[in-house]
Amino acid sequence: MKLFVGNLSYDLSDGELRAAFAEFEPVLEFHRPQDRETGKPRGFAFVTLADEERGAAAIAALNNKMLGGRELKVNEAEDRRGFTPVRSHRQDNDDPTVGALPRIDNRPVGKDGQKVRYKSI
Numbered sequence: 295m296k297l298f299v300g301n302l303s304y305d306l307s308d309g310e311l312r313a314a315f316a317e318f319e320p321v322l323e324f325h326r327p328q329d330r331e332t333g334k335p336r337g338f339a340f341v342t343l344a345d346e347e348r349g350a351a352a353i354a355a356l357n358n359k360m361l362g363g364r365e366l367k368v369n370e371a372e373d374r375r376g377f378t379p380v381r382s383h384r385q386d387n388d389d390p391t392v393g394a395l396p397r398i399d400n401r402p403v404g405k406d407g408q409k410v411r412y413k414s415i
Contacts, residue, residue: 295349296323296371300338303362311339314361318352320344340371 302311308326315321323342326335343349349370357368401409 295346296340296342297349297352298338298367298369298371299341299356300367301364302326302335302337302339302366303364304334304337306335306362306364308335310362314356314359314366315341315343315352317355318343318348 312324321341322344326339329336343352353368356366359366404410
């Protein structure tokens with residue numbers, strides 16, 4: 295079960311956070327994103343536990359618990375909303391139009407009513 299752990303203190307070390315989940319071992323994955331510009335940890339993490347039972351126990355025990363001077367928010371992680379991976383036509387050799395973006399022809403119209411044709415140099 296994948297858990298979202300929010301409202302983390304920026305001063306909280308990864309070791310302290312891992313220690314909070316020690317009684318719910320095994321932890322299969324631990325991910326604490328870092329800010330791109332500063333390199334410092336962000337205010338949340340994702341923790342994947344072995345099964346639903348351990349995940350539910352972790353939520354019950356750690357949600358609203360004080361850690362690093364802040365009250366943790368622990369709940370089941372949700373899939374990204376609105377995230378749909380873009381498929382390239384190179385990924386589907388059977389149908390090259392699958393996932394291909396529509397081509398927009400925004401060339402100006404000439405005096406003859408035809409689209410202006412550009413020539414390469």
